[in-house]
Amino acid sequence: MIRRTHAGRAVAVTGALVLALTACSGGTDEAGGGETTDSGSGSGEPLHIGTLLPVTGSLAQLGPPEIAGVDLAIAEINEAGGLFGADVEVTHTDSSDANNAPVSTASAQELISAGASVVIGAASSSVTLNVVDDITGAGVVQISPANTATNLSGYSDFYFRTAPPDSVQGDVLGNLIISDGASNVGILVFNDSYGTSLRDVVAGVVTDAGGTVVYGAEGQEFDPAEQNFSTIVGDAIASSPDAIAILAFTDQTPLVVRELVAQGWDMSKTYFVDGNLQNFGTEGETGFPAGTLEGAQGTLPGAFPSEEFQARMLEVDPELSEYSYGPESYDATILAALAALKGGASDGETIQANLAAVSGADGGEECTGFQECADLIEAGEDVAYQAVSGVGPFNEANDPSSAFIGIYKFGGDNTYTFSRSEEGEVPAS
Structure with missing residues (x-):
């Protein structure tokens, strides 16, 4: 009823x-x-x-x-x-x-x-x-x-x-980026408790592994209501990253992606998270031309159903x-x-x-x-x-005492498929 x-x-x-x-x-x-x-x-x-x-x-x-x-x-x-x-x-x-x-x-x-x-x-x-x-x-x-x-x-x-908590997803994401060969990481993160919390974990994993966060440190977050990403993306790319993680929700992400593409970024070196991982496809307001996201990856808490x-x-x-x-x-x-x-x-x-x-x-x-x-x-x-x-x-x-984090990869149709899962323990405090 x-x-x-x-x-x-x-x-x-x-x-x-x-x-x-x-x-x-x-x-x-x-x-x-x-x-x-x-x-x-x-x-x-x-x-x-x-x-x-x-x-x-x-x-x-x-x-x-x-x-x-x-x-x-x-x-x-x-x-x-x-x-x-x-x-x-x-x-x-x-x-x-x-x-x-x-x-x-x-x-x-x-x-x-x-x-x-x-x-x-x-x-x-x-x-x-x-x-x-x-x-x-x-x-x-x-x-x-x-x-x-x-x-x-x-x-x-x-x-x-x-x-x-983000201590698990952030650990998996940071290690995924490092294991893919990146050492200079840019993070496009919105100024929201979700984004900054996850950013801090990813940044810690990257630096502990000997890498460097070249963009996205404290003070370099963008406003959640931001609509023009030309300068933000330009500054991130100018920092010479070899990987970029987008830590935002789905209303900002299509705008960020389009600006990254416009400025010549290799989207296969891009990483998404649970807040913006979706099947963007090739049509509609959130769709992109075929092949735009091919090779990009994302993480999502939970075992694959x-x-x-x-x-x-x-x-x-x-x-x-x-x-x-x-x-x-x-x-x-x-x-x-x-x-x-x-x-x-x-x-x-x-x-x-x-x-x-x-x-x-x-x-x-x-x-x-x-x-x-x-x-x-x-x-x-x-x-x-x-x-x-x-x-x-x-x-x-x-909190759950342990959890799986799924790793997903985008194909040429801008939709993602399951690659594998990583299990992590959750600290009690």
Whole structure:
């Protein structure tokens, strides 16, 4: 069904709309706010999940796979009988981006007022920093499937993420650039917490390996609203790099690429990241002439989704053309439901108190999917959910303890294909 909010935005709801919504707890940021049970039995209120994901803005390409991942998980939970005798309910809202902060602020307040116990999102680290205090301060658990800024590690007892911090992607990207033979690296980075955080990690890896960051140091970031990259690209190329990494979102990246091409840069020596890795193609506003990006590479957190999982996501959204952070969104939703089941209630404090445990932080029997894990919990067993995205259990900072980073390469049609994955450990702090 479709429910419309007071602001007139369409909000999709999966599952039965129940009359009794979970009351939003006024909990604090203290750890262990809920009580853990080992039986999984309980008579909690129906679980209400909200999403704060990009329908509009500079990360809108991530919205469809993320929303599909959430909806796929909820469909599977409800097919298994739901929780506490009722279907899980979901309310979708738009996060937009950091340049449209009032959108995420209004969406967060909408979800809090609606009684959501868990918010899946945001995709952008800057958007999360805009709303995380409101969400977690209301005793609502926030689980981002895509935040990577390092300053979000351990931010709140009620904030978790199923994507690794930039310490992992930055390490893989920096080593990829060095292993490809580059020693003088230029970084075109926008002045956003995501970009600067990732830049700092990449720069550290490059310099530790004996290379030099010739452009893109602190003070050389560009404004996220920048539209003319002639001087910026010219200065970067003038620094004589033998590789350039673009650390930005998809609204700036096509402009940057066109300027690099216009100034004669060899695009096969260009590197993209999760914020701008997309199938640009050869048509439309984001397309380029065939061969423009051939040989360029990019990195993306998460294990490459299997064909079977892609097919399941396509059943939810047949229009999907990319799967970025869909598995992480699915994992976040399954973990939230398992935490509620283990604790015997669907309020935020109970879910917060049990998330690490069901992720396998304390050991437990390995299980996949909601049904298998729920059966074990109902039998009184401790579980270690095996994430589709390949991330390890939550660590003390509520980050995944390990994660895979996929490496992708562009072909002549300006679309990317999977090359390989690298696994990295995530520091606890």
